[in-house]
Amino acid sequence: MPDTIARLLIIDDQPASVGLLLAYLEDSDIDLLVALNGEDGLRIASEGQPDLILLDVQMPLMDGFSVCRRLKADRHTRHIPVIFLSAAIGIEDKLQGFAAGGADYITKPFSAQEVLARVFLSTRGPPATGDPGHPASGGGRHRPGRWLRREPRPPAVPGGRGPADPSVDRPARAR
Numbered sequence: 001m002p003d004t005i006a007r008l009l010i011i012d013d014q015p016a017s018v019g020l021l022l023a024y025l026e027d028s029d030i031d032l033l034v035a036l037n038g039e040d041g042l043r044i045a046s047e048g049q050p051d052l053i054l055l056d057v058q059m060p061l062m063d064g065f066s067v068c069r070r071l072k073a074d075r076h077t078r079h080i081p082v083i084f085l086s087a088a089i090g091i092e093d094k095l096q097g098f099a100a101g102g103a104d105y106i107t108k109p110f111s112a113q114e115v116l117a118r119v120f121l122s123t124r125g126p127p128a129t130g131d132p133g134h135p136a137s138g139g140g141r142h143r144p145g146r147w148l149r150r151e152p153r154p155p156a157v158p159g160g161r162g163p164a165d166p167s168v169d170r171p172a173r174a175r
Contacts (some may be wrong), residue, residue, distance in 0.1 A: 006123035007031040009048060011041035011067060012056035012085065017108075021054060024112040025119070038062030042070055045077045051123050054106075054115075057086035057097065065100040072101035081122050085110065 008030050012018050018034055025032060033048050035041035038059055045053060053071070057064035064084055071077045081103040086093060094105045104118055 005029045006051040006119075007033065007048065008119065008123070009033040009035065009041065009045055009050040009053045011035045011038065011053060011059075011064070013037055013059040014056065017056065017085070021115065024115050028116065028119075030119070030123075038064070038067040041067055042074075042077075045071060045080060046074065049076075050080060052119060053080055053082045054119070055082050055084055055102075057084050057088060057093070065096055068097070068100040068102055083118055083122060 006029075008025065010018055010021050010032065011034075012021070013036055015036070018036070022032060022034075033044055033050060035044045038061060041053070041055070044050075055064045055067060059067075064086070068082050068084070071080060071082065078101075082101060083104040083106060084094075084097040084102045085106050085108060086097070087108040089107045097105050103122060106114060106118060
């Protein structure tokens with residue numbers, strides 16, 4: 001069995017966003033490639049043949065939509081699914097991404113769980129019933145915690161007392 005389950009290319013001009021994505025994906029058995037601009041992204045995609053591309057929309061010189069259109073026009077890269085990453089949340093922006101050839105669209109700020117779930121579904125597809133190799137199944141060489149981690153939630157009440165804390169007074173239910 002290979003050491004990695006997929007190869008992923010991140011194309012984003014913001015080092016902070018790249019760092020965050022790398023942190024989310026570092027324990028996921030994915031071979032990670034990075035490009036900090038569209039031109040480098042096109043070259044790396046052609047040479048590295050990733051299984052998936054995470055592509056920022058708003059980049060200087062060549063925006064993500066243009067990069068995606070060029071990827072889809074090239075016979076060597078047209079088969080690679082593209083997931084757009086963008087702070088733009090309007091339906092028009094999402095539709096423009098799909099029209100350019102994108103397979104999915106994640107809005108910023110994104111969560112680790114959403115990124116991992118969408119990456120996994122795009123690289124492996126939905127789980128087959130009883131598939132022991134699926135990370136969410138708990139079988140095979142993967143553990144569900146490596147893919148879908150719970151993110152810490154802030155306390156529901158100032159002072160750290162949340163709704164699961166038995167010392168929190170709860171109003172009586174009306175009957």
